[in-house]
Amino acid sequence: MKLTIERAALLKALGHVQAVVERRNTIPILSNVLITAGSEGASFAATDLDIEIQESADATVEREGMATAPAHTLYEIARKLPDGADVTLELAGDDPRVSLKAGRSVFSLPSLPPGDFPMMPSEDLQTRFAVPSEALARIIDKTRFAISTEETRYYLNGIHMHAADEGGRKTLRAVATDGHRLALAECDLPDGAGGMPAVIVPRKTVQEARRLLEDAGDEIEMSVSEGKIRFKLGRAVLTSKLIDGAFPDYERVIPRDNKNTMTVDNKRFAEAVDRVATISIEKSRSVKLSVDGGVLTLAVNNPESGQATEELPADYAHDAFTIGFNARYILDVASQIEGDEARLHFADPASPTLVTDSGDADALYVLMPLRV
Template sequence: MKLTIERAVLLKALGHVQAVVERRNTIPILSNVLIQASGDHARLTATDLDMEIVEEAEARVEREGQATAPAHTLYEIARKLPEGADVTLEIGGDDPRLFLSAGRSKFHLPSLPPGDFPVMPAEDLEVSFSLPAEDLARLIDKTRFAVSTEETRYYLNGIHMHPAEREGRKVLRAVATDGHRLALAEADQPGNAGDMPAVIIPRKPIGELRRLLEDLDGDVEMSVSEGKIRFQLGAAVLTSKLIDGTFPDYERVIPRGNDKILRVDRAPFAQAVDRVATISQEKSRSVKLSLSDSNLVLAVNNPESGTASEELSADYSSEDLSIGFNARYLLDVAAQIVGDEAIFEFADSASPTRVTDSGDPNAEYVLMPLRV
């Protein structure tokens, strides 16, 4: 194999695929990227056995073939080469190593047999549809902060995506929860999305998908089956196994009848929470909200660090209420609100609170209170 590729093109492709590769691997071949040269392009593939990213890049191919090389090392070399350089990758003859040259820079990298590289088996992904990249990015951004990191509750370690209907409108819905908070976002249901099964997309592929979306304008082609999901994003294709589990009945925990309504300006509220939380206990980071007529007081009482309080004007006219929340959770929700106001719907100090966005009717959040 011998090919020449522009440094910027190689760097972009490696930047996309090498992120899949774990820093520590018990299987050596999984530390490598597979490079396949044919026609007028190079095809780069990386996998961790649960997820695979493939990207095609334009290249001048002198000799077709394939090779593997350490993914992170190759990426670091490409990153440090001068802008505008042409990079030649070559393997063959008696030297089993991959030879890389760019100008006066030359590297010999260890290479493992391409035949050992695991390829994710192709399977029939029954449902395919396209949706705007900005819609998919929004569904991810609005929900992924609530994904659980608790491995024992593996079925919460991803975003639950499924077709749904709200007030006669067909939507594609994304939901995430860690048992303490819940985030839900919707987008108009595209094409055949109504036929897709309900799936749980794992946390790691979600992160990689969001990175790929940053470089994409236009539509994403999604293909789904019971066990796998594939995203075609321009020259890149991300394929991932799905979480084999049942997502809980989240509708049951979304309160619809809470009658105590607080409207508060989002930015001053988030800043006040951040300030008073400075002295909260690191473990619970609890902040107490005390509501009375047109008034909101945020308070923290930490026996070791002292106390803090801040008063805000707010639109509230129900009976007085005191309720506590994790400060980090309040800030995470506030960060997703695009409108000027955050709208809190309370029942009492021990029941779930629903939060909505004055600027986005297609997103909502649920927070479980803390004892304070």
């Protein structure tokens, strides 16, 4: 194998694929990137056995073939090469090392047999459709903060995606929850997505797909089966296993009859919560919200650090009400609100609160209260 590739193209491809490679691997080949030189140029692939990313790149191929090289080392070399450099990668004959040459720089890197590199089959991806990159990025951004990090509840360690039909409108819906908060966002259902199975996309896959969306162009292709999902993002293809589990019936968690609505300036609300939470107890981060008429009072009482209160104007025309929340969860939700105002819909101090966005009718959030 021998190919020559421009440094920027090499760096972009390696930057995309090497991100899935774990820093520590018990299986040596998983630390390597697979380099393929073919008639259409070069391609690079990396995997952790759950996720695989492949990316093609323009290159001058002198001799077709395949080789593997340490992913992170190769990326760091490419990153430190001068702009505009032409990089030659070569695996010659029985030489067990990959040669990299750029100008006067020469590197010799250990290689493992390409035949040992595990490729992820994806022939069984029955449902295929195209979705606008902006729409997919939006529903990911508005939900991924609520993904659970608790490994014992593995079925919450991702975003639940499925085709929904509510009130006659068909949507592609994304939902995430960690049991303390829930986030839901949806977009118009793409043509061909009606038959997709309901799936749970793992956290790491969500993060990698969102990162690749930055260079994906206006539209991406998605393919889905019961066990795998694939995103074709420009010249990159991400294939991933799905979480094998049942996502809880989230519809039961979303309150539909919370009639006590408070409207508040979202930016001022978030800043005030952040200020009073400075002295909150680190474990619970609890903040008490008391609303009466046109005044919302935020309060924190920490026996060790002291007390804090702040008042904000609010639009509220119901009986006086007090409820507590984790400040970090409030701030996470507030950061996703696009409109100037956030609307909090209350039932009682022990029931979930529904949060809606004045600027986005296709997203909602649920916060579980704390005792304060």
